[in-house]
Amino acid sequence: MATSMAIESPIPVTVLTGFLGAGKTTLLNHLLRQPEMAATAVMINEFGEIGLDHLLVEALEEDAILLQAGCLCCTIRGDLSAALQRLAARVEAGQEVRRVVLETTGLADPVPILQTLLADPAIGRHFTLAGVVTLVDAANGLATLDSQSEAVRQVAVADRLLVSKPDLADAAMLEALLARLAQLNPGAVPVLAANGAAPVEALLGEGRFDPADHGEAVRGWLDASAWNGHHHHHHHHDPNRHDASIEAFCLTFDRPLPWQGLATWLEMLTATRGASVLRVKGILDLEGQEKPVAIHGVQHVWHSPTLLSGWPEGEPRRSRIVFILRDLPRAVVEDGLAAFVQAARAS
């Protein structure tokens, strides 16, 4: 009988959110190496045509489940429920899963996700929402909170707040950010996490998510999107249509790329159009380099490129660069990069 197969105690689901480039993948990579995190299933939702994060999260690859590309707030209801049910079936078949971490895309409004986790009875049979962890970038955080309403919601609904990149902020910036966070979410005491080095408890915490803990504003959002959110999105199935002015796409290159020129071109792009470049991330196959190189840019800030341990099994060896742009036509980047690559090859 089906009921005799039921999972006995619900598996906790932690939602990990934070704006584009805040450092969610970095945090997961750090935490998944800790022994307390054994038997964690990771689900990653990507904004954009092609997800790279499942390549960048190095630990536990076989457990990572990439929800189909698409913005969580529009399409997750179906996908999340289906993905969790597939996972529940694996648990019933004997796979040990002690917890689930759901990494949302940086542009996601977390409210519909929480609603789904709290309200979908098919999910509730097997899973329970353990908490929302929001990562805020100390370098870009204040500016992002001023310009992006999703970022404000992510902070407001958090059970735990983590502040990444404290090394990139001076004391005054950090203080201003912490004051802003306290104002938006007085209940969560922010923990600093440099390069993902956060204590495991910061991610796991204890207990259930209770909308009543988060003040009037949050309850209002949970209610409002129950009425509007779903209806409003029904007719928009374009997963990239998060906001008319935001566009995400991935460029691929089959031949190895020349690093010097590429780096110069990318730096120029962010120096001149940084405010429009919400996020660049890529895995590069570079001339003269056996291993893949990961690059990350967040608005004006470029992080040092990192050498990954190797090309993942079964993944074609080719460069992929994801751009998330606001108010900048895709063609500007696409054509600029193509012209650059061509020029570099001709020389």
Ligand SMILES: Nc1nc2c(ncn2[C@@H]2O[C@H](COP(=O)(O)OP(=O)(O)OP(=O)(O)O)[C@@H](O)[C@H]2O)c(=O)[nH]1
């Ligand atoms: N200096 C510094 N860089 C950091 C820190 N944490 C993360 N980074 C860098 O920030 C960049 C973005 O980090 P990710 O972990 O990919 O960010 P993310 O939130 O997963 O990004 P999206 O998937 O696009 O939303 C990478 O280059 C990281 O190395 C930190 O504490 N200090």
